[in-house]
Amino acid sequence: MSTRLRRDIRLHSCTVPGTFITFEGIDGSGKSTQLRLLGNFLRANGCDALLTREPGGTALGVRLRAALLDAMEEVDPLTELLVFAADRAQHVRRVLRPALKGGKVVISDRYADATVAYQGAGRGFPPELISQIVHLATEGLKPDLTLLFDLSIAESTNRTARRTTGRSSGKISRDRLDIEKADFHARVRDAYLQIALAEPERVKLIDTSGPVDHTQERVKEIVIPFLQSRGHLAMNYV
Numbered sequence: 428m429s430t431r432l433r434r435d436i437r438l439h440s441c442t443v444p445g446t447f448i449t450f451e452g453i454d455g456s457g458k459s460t461q462l463r464l465l466g467n468f469l470r471a472n473g474c475d476a477l478l479t480r481e482p483g484g485t486a487l488g489v490r491l492r493a494a495l496l497d498a499m500e501e502v503d504p505l506t507e508l509l510v511f512a513a514d515r516a517q518h519v520r521r522v523l524r525p526a527l528k529g530g531k532v533v534i535s536d537r538y539a540d541a542t543v544a545y546q547g548a549g550r551g552f553p554p555e556l557i558s559q560i561v562h563l564a565t566e567g568l569k570p571d572l573t574l575l576f577d578l579s580i581a582e583s584t585n586r587t588a589r590r591t592t593g594r595s596s597g598k599i600s601r602d603r604l605d606i607e608k609a610d611f612h613a614r615v616r617d618a619y620l621q622i623a624l625a626e627p628e629r630v631k632l633i634d635t636s637g638p639v640d641h642t643q644e645r646v647k648e649i650v651i652p653f654l655q656s657r658g659h660l661a662m663n664y665v
Contacts, residue, residue, distance in 0.1 A: 445527030
């Protein structure tokens with residue numbers, strides 16, 4: 428993306444409906460870093476995007492997240508499924524719908540696709556049950572665009588290990604999903620890829636095996652024209 432294009436992107440002056448974008452991917456895929464970088468870029472160019480996450484996008488969700496991801500906590504798979512759904516219901520009603528109603532761009536680090544991948548494929552719950560739980564929690568709210576960040580299980584494992592043990596500021600504890608075996612993460616990845624195949628208009632696959640800045644350029648190539656088409660960004664040529 429050229430310097431002029433970066434400079435010329437700005438918030439559209441018209442009032443437009445809200446837009447809901449989600450970032451998905453297995454652990455270590457870099458989605459959280461990419462979300463932060465994109466958020467900084469959009470805000471610098473006049474688009475006040477709301478960045479959020481699941482679990483933990485509300486005050487209640489922060490407490491639920493701590494319990495769900497505590498590696499020392501023994502959480503039954505059904506309990507995990509239902510608590511994630513409770514976090515999402517709170518998130519949808521208290522954060523997502525109000526922000527979208529107000530015309531904001533909302534970008535969430537994980538959403539309902541994560542339940543399909545992690546609790547459906549990963550934990551082995553039937554698709555019919557997963558669909559019912561997702562619909563109950565979301566009331567049918569679906570993302571307008573989803574970016575799926577993909578990389579191999581081997582690289583995911585390596586990145587997670589470096590993230591949890593290699594920082595000079597001290598060791599970072601691993602969460603319950605980090606410590607799952609490789610076959611669990613392989614099932615999750617395969618489920619994500621199946622979602623992308625089934626919904627190519629909504630879900631855009633991004634290979635994250637390369638440098639962070641290359642991935643970010645790819646993110647911008649997808650997101651900026653999309654937001655422009657929906658009236659959130661306008662582009663002027665000098």
